Every structure is written in structure tokens, then in C-alpha cells.
Amino acid sequence: MAKRNLAKVWSDRFEKGLNPAIQRFNASISFDINLLEEDLDGSVAHAQMLGECGVLNKEEVIQLVQGLEKIRLEASEGNFKINTFDEDVHYAVERRLIELLGSVGKKLHTGRSRNDQVGTDLRLWLRRRIDELDTNLRRFQIALLLQAENHLYTLIPGYTHLQRAQPLSLSHHLLAYIEMIQRDRERLRDVRKRVNISPLGAAALAGTSIPINRRQTAKALGFSKIYANSLDAVSDRDFAVEFIAATSLIMAHLSRLAEEVIFWASEEFNFVHLTDRCATGSSLMPQKKNPDVPELVRGKCGRVFGHLQALLTMIKGLPLSYNKDFQEDKEALFDSVITVRDSIEAMSILMEEGLEFCSETLASAVTSDFSNATDVADYLVTKGVPFREAYQKVGRVVKDSLAQGILLKDLSLEQWRDIDSAIEEDIYEKIVPKQVVASRVSEGGTGFERVEEQLIFWRSRIDSLKD
Ligand code: ARG
DSSP states (O other): TTTTTTOOOSSSTTOOOHHHHHHHHHOHHHHHGGGGHHHHHHHHHHHHHHHHSSOOHHHHHHHHHHHHHHHHHHHTTTOOEEEEEEESSHHHHHHHHHHGGGGGGGTTTOOOOHHHHHHHHHHHHHHHHHHHHHHHHHHHHHHHHHHHOOTTTTTTEEEEEEEEEEEEHHHHHHHHHHHHHHHHHHHHHHOOOHHHOTTOOOOOTOOSSSSSOHHHHHHHOOOOOEEOOHHHHOOOHHHHHHHHHHHHHHHHHHHHHHHHHHTTTTTTTTEEEEEETTTTSSSSTTTOOOHHHHHHHHHHHHHHHHHHHHHHHHHHHHOOOGGGGGGGGHHHHHHHHHHHHHHHHHHIIIIIEEEEEEHHHHHHHHHSSSSSSHHHHHHHHHHHOOHHOOOOHHHHHHHHHHHOOOOGGGGHHHHHHOOOOOTTHHHHHHHHHHHHHHTTOOOTTTOOHHHHHHHHHHHHHHHHSSS
């Protein structure tokens, strides 16, 4: 390698080329090429600011901006060639700019370092991804809402400890996920505030003697403010940790629903039927229909949780300010975004066209258990029996009924009267599953009128443009 290769951007202090294995080890171009668009955006803003501040003349700025736009065009046509010596996207762009413009190209990096540059690129990139994820999450909420709107009066057993607890409106169950996803969207919006701060102009770590205007580049790039401290600006990766923490929770939420769909689709439950659009077959067993989509979503959580761990570990021992360790943040972020985006999309499709609820099995499920036992106790409370006493009485009835192999609805009025003389004929209608659900009208409860209110609320919220 020639001593002064164009590709070698370091100073003349370096005499020998890198060992090729170290060159490869050091390079990030294979993945940070993902930041090309944002690197060009940041460089255009930087060049224009240098012009406004009188550091570069108008002609130089025009040439730099045209050169950068030419690179953008080359990249969009698949003609932006990476050179073996390009360590990262920042060097690749600068190298190409110098090839295109000659010495003017060498002026772009005035008053800037790759440290503030990479931080800027990463924030611009993440800000876009956060906005896309918000749209994806909204689509998923709509898919859940459409199912919920169809199933207000479909009942499903509600569980605690995966033991039958009390019957629910299926809408209520699905609306719980809409709430979880709303919190995810809010969390991402909150993270976005801390992503949307400009580190540009912090230079390597200490600021610069070149008369730059950081507020101008921040404004041009749509940042809401600038980092107040140059060291903090190039050292901060909190926003990346926060983002992956927020996406980890999204994955956890998707995985909880995935897990439910998996057991709902099993023969033992048979609460949902997987359509051919979203289920796969077995290569050996012709009768099988497998829930690969929710299983993959469940399985992919580990990646994102792992990236969170990796980033926390990466930053915990780092002295101020920039350290090369930061190069490791990119693949974690890129993979988290791809994983969560694809998982949201897959779960949306699953809700939109991948499953049908089996109303008949669900209806018979809620009539063949003791999930109306609380309602007998509540009935006794209305007759003046203290709750704990009523609870004990019903516990005994359940025990006896189980021994006889009957359900509460099968008890005769005499048997009920033996339990408590206050019990009347109306007990039977109180313990019908539909009535059991309808009666739970406390705010936030599964009573149909409450759930309907929530359906209306979510419909209007989701129809409004942003939410
Ligand atoms: N590829 C580097 C990264 O991803 C860019 C910044 C390098 N800065 C430096 N001083 N070596 O973090």
C-alpha cells in the first residue's frame, strides 16, 4: 500500500499500513453503510453551516453539497462503491467526495470529528425508525381493534395462574393488548425526545476553535435542541439503551400474545383456528398445522433482550468521552429495529387474517366450569351475607359439586337453600356466563357496556390521525 493512499485519511504520523486482519477487525463499513443517508444529511447541513459562518466560501459550499448529492444519487443507483480501505461510512463518503471534488472535498471535515458525526447519524437514523415503528404499532392496534369489535359478546375464559378464573368478553381481552401497545407508543415518543438532541459541533470531545454555529445545524436537521456539554454529547449512548429497553418491552408484549395464541391454537384449547395464510405444515405429520409465526415472535425476544444487555455492558465501564467500544452500538440497534419491526408486522398479519376465534368452543368452555363461583358469593353479599362467609359457603358447594361431577347450574333450588336460605330462584340467571360478564360494570371491568365504551373510545382515538 502506498504511504499516501487516498484511502488513508489519518495524518502523516502513520507510516505503515494496518495489518489486514486488524483493518477488517477495526472496520464498521459492512454495517454502518446503513447510515449513509443520514451521514449525507448531516454533512450537507454541516457544509451549509460552514458557509453561513464564513468558514467556507459560497462556491465551496455549492460544490460540497453537489458532491454529497451526487454520492446520494450514486448510492440510490447502486453505484456507490466501497473501497477496501474504507473503515467506515464517514470515511467512505469523504473519500468519494475528495475523488469527485479534489481539494475542496478535503474541507468538509472542518470543525467536526467522526465522534460527533457518528452520534448525529445514529440519532437521525433512530429518529426515523421510531416514527416508522409508531406507524407499525398503530397498524397492530387497528388489527386488534377490528377483532375486538367483532367479539364484544364472544365469551372467553379469563385466567389467573392459568387456572380458570372468571369469564370475559373476548373484546376486553384484546383491548388489554391495545392498552399495552399504547404504552409502548408513548414510551417510544418519550425516548424520541432524548434521541432528538444534536451532538454535532461537539467535535472530538472539547468543541472547536473554528467559528461554527451548532444551533444552525441542529435546526437544519430537525433536532429540538443541542447537547449543552461537548463531552456528554460524544459520550452519550443512553438514548440507544432507552430505545432498546422500549423495544424489549414491545417484544415482551408481542410474546405474551404469541404465547396465548399458541396455546389457544392447540387441540387442548381449540379457542382459535389458524388460517392457511399464517400457519405452516409439518414435513412429516400431515395432520399438523403449526403456529410458527407466534413461536418465532416469542423466540426472537432473546435477540432484543440480549442487545439491551450488550449495550448496558458496553457503556458501564467507559471513561469519558468517545471510545471505540461505541462502534458496537450499531449492530445492536439495527438488529433490534429489524426484529421488532418484523415481529409487529407478523403479529399484525396474524390478527388481520391469520386466525379465527372458534365461537362454539369458547361458548362451551365458559359454561363447563366453576368460573361463576364468585358470582354466587356476590349474590349472597346482596342478601346481606358478609363476603368472607359467603366465600366459605360457596367453596363448600364447589367442593361437593366437584365430588358429584355436576356444575353450579345443575344444583336444585333445595340444594341452594341448604347452603343459604336467602337464595332464591333468580340465582340461576345470575350464574349464566353472559350475565356473569354483563354484571361486571365497575370502571375498567369486562361488563359489556363498559367494554363497548372502550371500543368506542379506541375507535375514535385510532381514527384521529396521530393516535
Ligand atoms: N465507526 C466509528 C463508530 O462507529 C465512527 C467514529 C470513530 N471515531 C473515532 N475516533 N475512531 O463509532
